[in-house]
Amino acid sequence: MTGNLDRPDPDDLERPVVDLSPPGGAPSKVKGGEPDGGRGGSGLSGILPGIVQGLATTARTMTRHTHTAEYPDVRPQLPPRSRGVIALLDENCTSCMLCARECPDWCIYIDSHKEELPPTTEGGRARQRNVLDRFAIDYSLCMYCGICVEVCPFDALFWSPEFEYAELDIHDLLHEKPRLSQWMATVPAPPALDPGSADPAEVTAAAKPARPARPVRGERAPGPGRPSRPPRADPQQTPPVPPADGDV
Amino acid sequence: MSGLTWLEVVLRAVAVLAAFLVLPLLVGQTEHKVMAHMQGRLGPMYAGGFHGWAQLLADGIKFVQKEDVVPARADRSAFRLAPGVALVPYLVALAVIPLAPGVVGAKVDASALLVLAVIGVGIIGTLMAGWASANKYSLLGAMRAAAQLVSYELPMVLVVASVALAAGTLSLVGIAQAWTPWWLLWQLPGALVFFVAGLAELQRVPFDMPVADSEIVFGPYTEYTGLRFAFFLLAEYAGIVVMALLFAVLFLGGWAGPWAATVGWLWTLLKGLVLAVVVIWFRVSWPRLREDQLQRLAWVWLVPIALLQLAVTAVGVVMMR
Known part of the structure; x- marks a missing residue:
């Protein structure tokens, strides 16, 4: 990162000096690093003081469109992957507690109990x-x-862009399963x-085609850490294996 | 004046008071919106429903509800009186500024003189506020205001004298009637000096050192709350109205324009509004001057230009006679 930043800098300093030297007089100002001062030295803006430039800028801004976000009236255009609230798909949750344990400020509370399922087959194990x-x-x-969203191995937690859940009392910000599940409806499809x-x-x-069976390599000795697989009785031994596959 | 009945006096006073309460709010709302759009914002949009037209009324209601705090060490009577002293002079000035030959609150012969005199009184309110607040920032602000007053009153009086000389009268009605488009060139330096000095008198950007918020909190008004604070704000905007109308009458011919006989008062108001927008425009665009730069501008540039304008006017008057 720093290398990338360092490299263009000398170029940027060099180029204006080369470009501006024919008009004359400018390079020293450009090296001073004051772009407005450099521009003010030539043309009309040298005669018009900066105060007139300021007036022109504000007048120009007045004729342009404003940037104000009229939020309660107009919904904001949120960027994709907005982190508004975390929604829970509770069918997917296995109460593995990974999210609760990884949470840096321990704000996830999980209660669960074990349930015994009867054996599906006669004499089977429950x-x-x-x-x-909870x-x-x-x-x-x-x-x-x-x-928590990243760490969940069962895709039970999702980011939702929903953000309007302010409360008057801080205690009301503790949201339980039903409320967290409601937000699932607002979870957007993953971006293209x-x-x-x-x-x-x-x-x-x-999409990968079924892996062809490995050819038996009798001449090569098996690696020390690699357990040798017994050769399978397979008639399809003829297709040649590409060399890259053999290295991997 | 003696021909006025009591009823007429009361009606005129009420009309002036109404103008005094409405026009500054109009300027204030214009400032809200123009400033916002110059900064790429929308400004108030809710109060009153349509583009926040009632924002300043809402502000006023809010100010009324605030507690009126007087600091313990303050000079109570001076502290309480100061907003009135700042506000009333502009009311008096507005009463004698003509919108058209007949449309004037009170007909005074030497109205130009009277307006200049009472505007000078308005600054005393700021001084009183600063002194009575028992606050170092207030005092600093008041001292700055006083220095500004001393520096800028002189060029302003000089250029008004120049206009009065050109018209041969001290009456604002007379000056506006004597006005010809030729004055736009003849009195141009004086007009510029008047505008700059007027900005300084109003303590508007770029001459707002008395209330420089980044240096001295809010200058003389630091300790004020509630309605008294609102009065100071009202005085500022009333000051803009007075200065803009005065400029329109002195240098732009007031009601001069098409159909001046019928809608002349509208022309005066329109010119004043344009000038008020320019005042707002300056506020949005420019940074604050330093205190020494302020003094330098007044004494090195404005006073000599004003004196030169006076001389040019005198030569012009003698040549044309």
Whole structure:
């Protein structure tokens, strides 16, 4: 980063000096690093003092469109991936507690209990599963870092751009499961991929053709850390393997 | 004057008071909106429904509700009196400024003199406020205001004298009637000096050192709250109205324009409004001068130009006779 910043600097200093030297007189001002002063030295703006330039600037601004966001009347155009509020898809939650433990300010509260599922087959083993009793996020503590969303292995937490949940009492900012689930409706679809970008990992994995079976390499000794796989009895041993695949 | 009945006097006083309460608010609202748009904003949009037209009324209601605090160490009577002293002179000045030959609150023969005199009194209100507040920032601001008054009153009086000399009368009605478009060139230096000195008298940007918020909080008005503070603000905007109308009458011919006989008063108001917008425009565009720059501008530039204008006017008057 710093290398990139350092490199253009000498170029920027050099180029104006070369460009402006034919009119004469300007280079020293440009080197002084005062762009307005450099411009003021030549042409009409040298005669018109800066105060007139100031008047012109404000007058020009008055004729242009304003930047005011009329928020309560006009909804803001939020950027994609806006971090408004964290929504919970509670069917996906396994109460694994990863989010609660990774949360830097411990603002996620999870209660759960274990439930025994009867065996599906006769004589089978009963299974246990976690049932989520409580999932709450205290938005008076949340710092919107998004670590919980990142860390959730089961896609139960999502960013929603919804931001209008101010309360008059700070205690009312502790939102429970039903409220967090309501925000799921406002979660936008993931933004489209950039043109030319690689496909997501799961798409490439699904689209990949079935891996051909490895040829038996009898002449090469198996690596020390690699367990040797017993050769499978497979008639399709003929297709040649590309050399790159062999290295990987 | 003796021909006036009591009823007429009361009606005229009420009319002047109404103008005194409405015109500054108009200028203030214009400032809200013009300043906002010059900065790429919208300004007030809610009060009153349509583009925040009632914003200043809402501000006034808010100011009335505020507690009227007098600092413990303040000179109570002077502190309480100061807003009135600042405000009333502009009311008097507005009463004698003609909008058209017949449209004037009070007919005074030497009205130009009277206006200059009472405007000078207005600054005493600022001085009183600064002195009575028992606050160092207030005192500094008041001292700055006093220095400004001393410096800028002189060129202003000189250029008004020049106009009075050109017209041969001290009456504002007479001056405006004597006005010809030729004056725009003849009295141009004087007009510029008057405008700059007027800005300084009003303590408007770029001459707002008495209330320089980044240096001395709010200068003489630091300790004021509620309605008294609002009176100072009203005095500022009334001052803009008075200065703009005075400039229009002295240098732009007041009601001179098409159909002057019927809508002349509208011409005066229109010219005044344009000047008020210019005052606002300066405020948006320019930074504040330093105190020594202020004094330098007055004594090195304005006073000599004003004296020169007086000489040019005198030569012109003698040549044309």
